[in-house]
Amino acid sequence: MTTPADTAPRIPEAVHRRRWAILGVLMLSLLIVVLDNSILNVAIKTISTPAPTGLGATQSELEWAINAYTLVFAGLLFTAGLLGDRLGRKKVLLGGLLVFGIGSALAASSGSPVELISYRAVMGLGAAFVMPATLAVLMNVFERDEQPKAIGLWAGGVGLAIAIGPITGGVLLDHFWWGSVFLVNVPIVIVALGLMIWLVPDSRDPKPGRIDPVGVVLSVVGLVLLVYGIIKGGQLADFTDPAVLATIGAGLAVLVGFVVHEKRSDHPSIDIGYFKNKVFSAAISALGLVFFALMGVTFFSVFYTQSVRGYSPLQTGLLMLPLAVAQLVFAPRARLVVNRFGNKATTTGGMLLIAAMLASFALLEADTPIWILEVIFFLMGTGMAHIMTPTSVVIMQALPREKAGSASALSNTFRQVGGALGIAVLGSVLSAAYRSGIEDKLPVAARDTAGESIEATLGFAAKLGPKGEALVGPANDAFLHAMHVTALCGAGVAVVGALVVYLFLPGRAPTRADKEETDLVAADH
Template sequence: MSQTTAKTTAEKRDTAPPTKSGGLRGHPWLTLLTVAVGVMMVALDGTIVAIANPAIAKDLGASLADIQWVTNGYLLALAVFLITAGKIGDRFGHRNTFLVGAVGFAASSAAIGFAGSIQLIIAFRVLQGLFGALLQPAALGLLRGAFPAERLNMAIGIWGGVIGASTAAGPIVGGLLVEHVSWESVFFINIPVGLIALALGLWILRDARSEKAAKSFDIPGIVLLSGAMFLLVWGIIKAPVWGWGDARTLAFMGGAVVAGVAFAFWQTRAAEPLIPLGLFRSVSLSAGALLMVLMAFSFFGAVFFVTFYLQNVHGMSPVDSGVHLLPMTAMMIVGSPIAGALMAKIGPRIPIVAGMLFTAAAMFGMSTLEAGSGSGVMSLWFVLMGLGLSPVMVGATEVIVGNAPLELSGVAGGLQQAAMQVGGSLGTAVLGALMAAKVDDVLPGKWAAAKLPPVSGAQYEGLKQAVQVGTAPVPKGTPAPVAQLIAGVSHDAFVSGMSLAFMVSAVVALVAAGLGLLTRRGSVDTGPGVHI
């Protein structure tokens, strides 16, 4: 057989549809069901744990810094390991990677529930983040291998709807479990879900692996990329505490740049690079990755303040605030499959651009909210935001994964998730800094205008920190009229900062809409699965 013929045969093995069989293994829609169960566990965990944090702190006597590490340790592990985890899936098969991730995530969740100290909880949360990183790129890699190009949008749409539903359920389920069972039950709930994912995976999933996949690991590349991601995400997390101009923040950010440049240089020299830089010759894929960063910056950064607005300004319970966010998440649940079907017909460009314009309009609308705004007005903007985000989440994911060759589908899935993590962390930190600056700017004037007793020094710092999360710091024994004035001033100052955050988010969404014009449908055929 000639070299040309051998090459053609190998390419056909990578892209041609496998022969149909009578069994259920590899069935595309059952594959989607299986990976959805696994990813549901990770998505649910993303919001459910936040509800449990106060109970954990009270039960174990943990400090605020300890509780922050419960979240930050998980996010760091997830962000640092995502792309490497995708490469593991490309090398050893996405089925095996998914199964290890599902079992490990459930087991580490159980370990957290049985842990008797905050230190062990933090350690197991880091481990949980590592297993979560294995799950998510593997899920996208399995979908990439099971569905043909013309149906991949629909599959990712349904996958996105499951993530939206799980994210929405987190605060409600978490609130009910913490209130009526225990904070440990928030983690124990992952055990049955993980076992279901394992059983379905062993029964249904067929390995998705290209024969072109690298046979070795780029260890220097993994070290450099992991170092760059750690320095970047850690710098972003600590910047609001240290200050954006602080030498420590600049050192971490500068270190991230140096490590990133070194990584890019090494990729041009490595025999089998972790991320072949030729992947980014696809303008659509590169635009999709940047679009995911901007979308996450705008969405997660802004919505971070909504929970404070609902709970601290409007006085809602965690469960009530989760219910009030249902119009947004419901639109994401319904909109994601619809967006996938629409993109299958007309491609991703128009839905992505329209979605980001809707998101920008929702952000502009939410910047007009006041301390006394009613549920009807809030719901209007939440609905518009959910409708806007659906096609962007689905479209950007398909653009990234669909434009990558099959042998790099895991890396592409890791890139998509890493872009979302970096964008969300950056948005929360940057908008948080803008919020703090705005509160610091308007609070003294509003305080003085209300003729409240002057505060200075440490008192003002405590007041400012409370107002930044929407809390009205009313001392015990304060007369009711004065307490009302303090609450009014505090909430007005918070809303001023929140409005600025939403305005910036709207501008970022408009930039993302322009970037959406560069996207197009994945041009690399996935190789259709069976029984479609």
């Protein structure tokens, strides 16, 4: 039953009047956080080339350039959400944007892969305070009945960033050095800071909890150990190596310790009790699983289009446009599908569509018509739009408005951790499968370095001159086989996600017409 407190507007009229302008500023802040990752996906091939064109980064270093950002981001989201609820979300947003801008400028000036990884971690620190605060502010400037529409537009902003990122990255790489893909963030940060100071109101939890430093440390250490072990296993093409098993085991043990600590703490970073709600748990798990599959696929699709098919970074960005356009078009409208068919049918359908499209990558060859890849990307974006919006609404509306920072931190943590593990696990599967397919074609002395990735093999072939041309065909064949195996693994993960949401998300809520019809039937009997 709805109480008067639930229906009474709690938002000042002045704020309520400019709520859509505020949403625009929040989406601009979100834009740079997502833009950075989508730009980097196009630039990874350039960064992997030797200096002065790139940094000569190995596949492992490329994965860490992505994961350093993601792990710091995910590891600090708990604290960022709590600080936003405690100190004020506007203050946290402004601070996060400033740190992100500084990290971007430093990343652009990196002189080695190690420096790039370090500065990407600084960017992740800033992003950790930006992402949860955007959703938390959104929940506090919109009343409950408008929140699904606002969240749909917020999710559509992710699609916009994914569209702009690769194209912007491609244009920059065609005209400037690789560092420009990071430097472009700086003017966007400056504009966002100015608009935020002017428009966005501050809000906070009137009864905030204390910060949990032990929980933060345990979560960061556990995730770093786990992902490092997985990456190392892929590098060695041997997940049974004692050092790999020890690192992964230590990471899992620390994460178990984190959960135990959170249960016992009187001021936890995350209230484990939230997960007793099956609907909440299913929605948040679906987000993690879909990003696990999608981030891993995005990582290898860049090498498919650039290394195997020979497209430039700009052309690769344009090829990914259908993925983003579909999200931009369908994310704001997904709530209408939910209203008609319910969360269960909408999200399950989205997960199955993602699974089918991931499996379709196993059909791609070096000469497959490129329009088929475009259709796959468009349908992947469509599926993602019908997962992100309904699950985000379920998660954000499951907790009280004053805990919006914590709810946003949880959803973004699962999204980022899922993406990090997707890159690590699927990247490792890709690396291991590629190495096994190319090793016997390489000289024994060069197998460790030249067999790590297709770029490493092609670089080695280029050094051999005309003799190296014989390696190009086997390298492409080995990569395509590895991509097929990796895509099927990603599809399997998406099927698991579909099963989770089908079992635990609610179906269509009864409408007023349904209730009236039920009442009439009951009256007749």
